[in-house]
Amino acid sequence: MRGLRVYTLVYLLFLYAPILLLPVFAFNASTVIAFPLAGFTTEWFTELATIPALHTAVLTSLKIAGVVAVVSTLLGICAARAAARYRFPGKAGIMGLIMLPLILPEIIVAVALLVVFLQVGLPLTSLTVILGHVLICTPFCVAILNGAFQSLDPALEEAAVDLGETGWGAFRLIILPLVMPGIIASLLIAFTISMDEFIVAFFVSGSDATLPVYLWGQLRFPQRLPAVMALGTILVAASVLLLTLAELARRRGVRRRGGQDTGGFL
Amino acid sequence: MAKDGQAGESRTGLLLVAPPLVYAVALLAGPMAMILLFSFWTQDFLDIDTTLTLNNYREAFRDPIYRELMGRSVWIAGVVTAVTVVLAFPVAYFISFHVAPRRKALWIFLVTIPFWTSYLVRVFLWKVILGFNGVLNTSLMGLGVIEEPLTVILYNLNAVVITLAHAYAPFAILPIFVALERIDRSLLEAARDLGDSALRAFWRVTLPLAMPGVVAASLIVFIPTIGDYVTPRLVGGPGGLMIANMIQTQFLRLDNAPMGATLAVLAMLSVGAIALVFVLLNRRFLKGRG
Numbered sequence: 001m002r003g004l005r006v007y008t009l010v011y012l013l014f015l016y017a018p019i020l021l022l023p024v025f026a027f028n029a030s031t032v033i034a035f036p037l038a039g040f041t042t043e044w045f046t047e048l049a050t051i052p053a054l055h056t057a058v059l060t061s062l063k064i065a066g067v068v069a070v071v072s073t074l075l076g077i078c079a080a081r082a083a084a085r086y087r088f089p090g091k092a093g094i095m096g097l098i099m100l101p102l103i104l105p106e107i108i109v110a111v112a113l114l115v116v117f118l119q120v121g122l123p124l125t126s127l128t129v130i131l132g133h134v135l136i137c138t139p140f141c142v143a144i145l146n147g148a149f150q151s152l153d154p155a156l157e158e159a160a161v162d163l164g165e166t167g168w169g170a171f172r173l174i175i176l177p178l179v180m181p182g183i184i185a186s187l188l189i190a191f192t193i194s195m196d197e198f199i200v201a202f203f204v205s206g207s208d209a210t211l212p213v214y215l216w217g218q219l220r221f222p223q224r225l226p227a228v229m230a231l232g233t234i235l236v237a238a239s240v241l242l243l244t245l246a247e248l249a250r251r252r253g254v255r256r257r258g259g260q261d262t263g264g265f266l
Numbered sequence: 267m268a269k270d271g272q273a274g275e276s277r278t279g280l281l282l283v284a285p286p287l288v289y290a291v292a293l294l295a296g297p298m299a300m301i302l303l304f305s306f307w308t309q310d311f312l313d314i315d316t317t318l319t320l321n322n323y324r325e326a327f328r329d330p331i332y333r334e335l336m337g338r339s340v341w342i343a344g345v346v347t348a349v350t351v352v353l354a355f356p357v358a359y360f361i362s363f364h365v366a367p368r369r370k371a372l373w374i375f376l377v378t379i380p381f382w383t384s385y386l387v388r389v390f391l392w393k394v395i396l397g398f399n400g401v402l403n404t405s406l407m408g409l410g411v412i413e414e415p416l417t418v419i420l421y422n423l424n425a426v427v428i429t430l431a432h433a434y435a436p437f438a439i440l441p442i443f444v445a446l447e448r449i450d451r452s453l454l455e456a457a458r459d460l461g462d463s464a465l466r467a468f469w470r471v472t473l474p475l476a477m478p479g480v481v482a483a484s485l486i487v488f489i490p491t492i493g494d495y496v497t498p499r500l501v502g503g504p505g506g507l508m509i510a511n512m513i514q515t516q517f518l519r520l521d522n523a524p525m526g527a528t529l530a531v532l533a534m535l536s537v538g539a540i541a542l543v544f545v546l547l548n549r550r551f552l553k554g555r556g
Contacts, residue, residue, distance in 0.1 A: 001360075001364055004356055004359070004360045004364060005360065006363070007356050007360070008356065008357050008361075009359045011353065011356075011357050011435075014432065015377065015380045015432065015435055016380055017391075018380070018387075018391035018392060018395070019380055019383055019388065019391075019433070020389045021391055021394065021395065021401060022387065022391060025394070029515070032399075033394050033396070034394070034399040034400065034404070035399070035401060035405070036400075036404070072290060074285075075285055075286040075289060076286070078282050078283060078284075078285050078286050079283055079286040079287075082279045082280075082282035082283035083283075084470070085279070086275050086276070086278055086279025086282065087272075087276065087279060087364065088275070088276040088277075088279030088280045088283065089276060089277055089280075089281075091279070094283055094287050095283075097287070097290045097291070097294065097295065098283075098286050098287065098290045100290070100294060101290075101294060103485070103486060103489045103490060104489070104490070104493075104495020105489060105490050105492055105494070105510070105533070105537070106490065106493060106495075106497050106516070106532075107451065107492055107493040107494075107510040107513055107530070108298075108301075108530050108533070108534060109297075111301065111513060111517055111527070111530050112294075112298050112300065112301045112530075113297055113524060114295035114517060115292065115300050115301060115304055115527065116293075116296065116297040116342065118523075119300065120483050131293060132293075134289070134293075135290070135293045135294060138286060138289070139289075142286075177271055182531070191383055193382075196383075196384050196385055198385060198386055199495055199496070203514075203517070205520070208506040212384070212386050214383075215384075215386050215387070216386060219386070219390055219500070228387070228390070230388075232384055232387035233551075235383070235384045235387065236383045236384060236387070239382050239383050239384070240379060240383065241394060243375075243378075243379060243382050247317075247375050248471070249372065
């Protein structure tokens with residue numbers, strides 16, 4: 001089984017190759033993104049501080065991602081709770097529709113939204129990006145929260161109701177604390193997806209360019225590429241940090257509910 | 267709540283699922299229906315002619331460029347799916363069968379991290395890796411493996427396949443891993459006890475039981491790949507463009523939304539048809555095996 005282990009390590013190297021190379025070029029003192037390396041510099045990072053358009057894009061993305069994280073997690077809580085706790089007619093179809101954006105080609109979602117926004121007369125702004133991102137993020141939130149809600153022992157809630165709590169009281173006092181780590185993981189994941197999403201934002205952001213849309217514009221200019229590498233390094237570091245937090249929250253949730261850890265997100 | 271019985275439970279459940287459902291209907295089902303409607307309209311300079319017609323579909327079938335892009339997209343998605351799933355299977359197998367149970371979550375986490383990091387930047391870095399003066403060529407030349415830089419790895423289909431196989435790796439690993447985790451290990455012991463070799467036990471027990479995961483992985487990779495826009499645009503070169511690039515052009519450059527909508531509908535139909543055939547074939551295959 002040595003062979004299998006070696007293969008897996010090589011595969012991991014393949015998976016990590018792009019993000020390991022990113023900092024190499026971000027600190028490289030050459031305007032050309034190629035080997036051989038020319039020396040160490042932090043110039044590209046300081047250059048980032050001097051680009052107002054970039055700052056606007058970052059703020060736009062942060063604002064959008066914040067709203068998206070909250071709204072899609074709320075929608076995710078509704079769907080996951082309904083799926084885990086209740087039986088209702090058309091359940092499979094309803095859940096299927098909610099989860100559909102997970103596998104739909106993004107370009108299809110993007111053009112469908114664009115057509116409808118234009119027909120309804122909704123101007124393309126951050127709001128339209130938020131509407132699109134909530135649609136895309138909600139299935140991920142449902143998938144994460146499903147794990148949290150499904151492993152709850154229904155007896156806990158019944159006991160609370162038997163002891164005189166109202167349904168809402170039992171939910172707030174018993175269920176919510178137990179699924180809280182799942183909710184935090186869901187918020188972080190939705191935030192990360194929204195920060196990184198390009199296609200939908202590309203179609204419906206209008207003049208409110210998000211960070212990926214700004215980045216896309218920069219890729220055409222070779223002289224901007226070193227700064228893009230620096231920006232990419234920061235983005236990768238930030239998303240790895242967010243994901244680690246989300247994973248820690250998820251694991252804490254699994255422990256708190258006394259369950260067995262069976263694997264990561266999705 | 268238990269006293270209300272079935273009807274009460276249904277009502278509470280529906281009430282709870284209503285917000286995400288209404289959202290999905292308003293922003294997914296509605297817009298998709300709109301796209302379908304649009305595909306039967308035509309663009310008349312700046313105005314849209316709302317007479318229902320099949321003209322767009324006729325043009326889409328007649329014009330060789332649309333046919334070629336669609337065929338190429340299906341072909342690329344198919345190759346990417348095969349490559350991704352075949353490469354991912356041993357990794358999922360290793361994590362499921364050879365990693366200590368309490369370390370599995372960490373491994374799965376390691377596999378998914380690259381997927382969550384900026385998609386644009388990742389794709390762009392493949393361009394850097396595969397380029398003429400790229401990382402791969404300079405390293406191979408430095409090692410003396412090749413004398414001239416390889417040109418077959420950027421701005422063509424190979425580059426698109428490599429980049430997409432990288433982008434969708436976790437999508438393939440996770441479903442296979444889940445299926446492998448569900449396999450009752452005592453079945454394998456039984457096969458070995460009854461005289462099967464390790465390889466034969468894998469072939470006759472593990473692989474058939476892992477098939478649902480392989481099918482799920484294939485579909486999860488195939489469906490979004492067909493509509494990928496960024497990868498063909500950045501590393502595909504002129505010969506590596508796919509249907510999503512044409513849909514984008516129709517909507518944002520040519521201002522011909524109805525034609526774009528038609529291509530989107532056709533892309534969805536091809537995806538749906540192929541996915542269906544795939545699922546049915548697989549069901550048959552599993553039945554045939556017993």
